[in-house]
Amino acid sequence: GAVVSQHPSRVICKSGTSVKIECRSLDFQATTMFWYRQFPKQSLMLMATSNEGSKATYEQGVEKDKFLINHASLTLSTLTVTSAHPEDSSFYICSARDSFAQPQHFGDGTRLSIL
Amino acid sequence: EDQVTQSPEALRLQEGESSSLNCSYTVSGLRGLFWYRQDPGKGPEFLFTLYSAGEEKEKERLKATLTKKESFLHITAPKPEDSATYLCAVQAGSQGNLIFGKGTKLSVKP
Numbered sequence: 001g002a003v004v005s006q007h008p009s010r011v012i013c014k015s016g017t018s019v020k021i022e023c024r025s026l027d028f029q030a031t032t033m034f035w036y037r038q039f040p041k042q043s044l045m046l047m048a049t050s051n052e053g054s055k056a057t058y059e060q061g062v063e064k065d066k067f068l069i070n071h072a073s074l075t076l077s078t079l080t081v082t083s084a085h086p087e088d089s090s091f092y093i094c095s096a097r098d099s100f101a102q103p104q105h106f107g108d109g110t111r112l113s114i115l
Numbered sequence: 116e117d118q119v120t121q122s123p124e125a126l127r128l129q130e131g132e133s134s135s136l137n138c139s140y141t142v143s144g145l146r147g148l149f150w151y152r153q154d155p156g157k158g159p160e161f162l163f164t165l166y167s168a169g170e171e172k173e174k175e176r177l178k179a180t181l182t183k184k185e186s187f188l189h190i191t192a193p194k195p196e197d198s199a200t201y202l203c204a205v206q207a208g209s210q211g212n213l214i215f216g217k218g219t220k221l222s223v224k225p
Contacts, residue, residue: 002161004158006158032210034212034213041217042217043119043202043215043216043217043218044159044202044204044213044215046212046213049210049212057210093158093159095158095159100211101147103149103161103164104149104161104213105161106151106158106159106160106161107158108156108157108158109156109157109158111156
């Protein structure tokens with residue numbers, strides 16, 4: 001149980017392209033979803049938190065116009081990296097939980113490479 | 116400031132050689148402490164949640180314990196398939212967001 005599916009697993013694209021990443025909870029209702037960024041040998045850095053049907057809450061320093069988050073249903077959240085540049089290259093991971101007291105369950109991440 | 120520190124950064128063990136990983140934390144209002152396992156190129160896999168000092172959880176060769184300042188992940192007689200990065204995270208704040216440590220990379224040699 002508690003499976004989170006994230007697609008695509010890898011994206012390579014040109015600078016200036018917008019990239020959409022999907023995160024789905026397959027067997028539970030994700031009241032809250034989270035988006036993280038992870039650099040090599042670094043901890044997961046929270047980018048934003050989204051509750052179903054509400055606007056996302058972004059962490060300090062994260063540009064909300066660059067990283068668009070939509071959480072339109074209890075099973076799907078999307079992260080769109082708009083006009084991506086090489087410095088946006090990273091490993092992006094989503095997670096979901098069904099209630100405050102429950103652990104977050106993670107997707108397998110998306111390796112984004114901007115050329 | 117809420118902070119999580121894991122040690123050591125890397126740990127090499129022989130198969131069957133038991134050891135412990137440390138996670139020390141400073142947080143105002145701990146709501147829970149979580150252990151995850153992360154394989155290369157994958158997302159973290161949930162292992163344990165601990166809520167109060169003195170609590171212990173076990174799963175196969177892993178045992179997690181919690182005090183008021185730190186948590187330990189004990190690995191008994193590890194096998195090569197236990198090789199992974201082990202992440203510790205604390206839950207804090209009104210949103211219950213997780214604050215992660217940098218992880219301990221465990222390598223178990225046959």
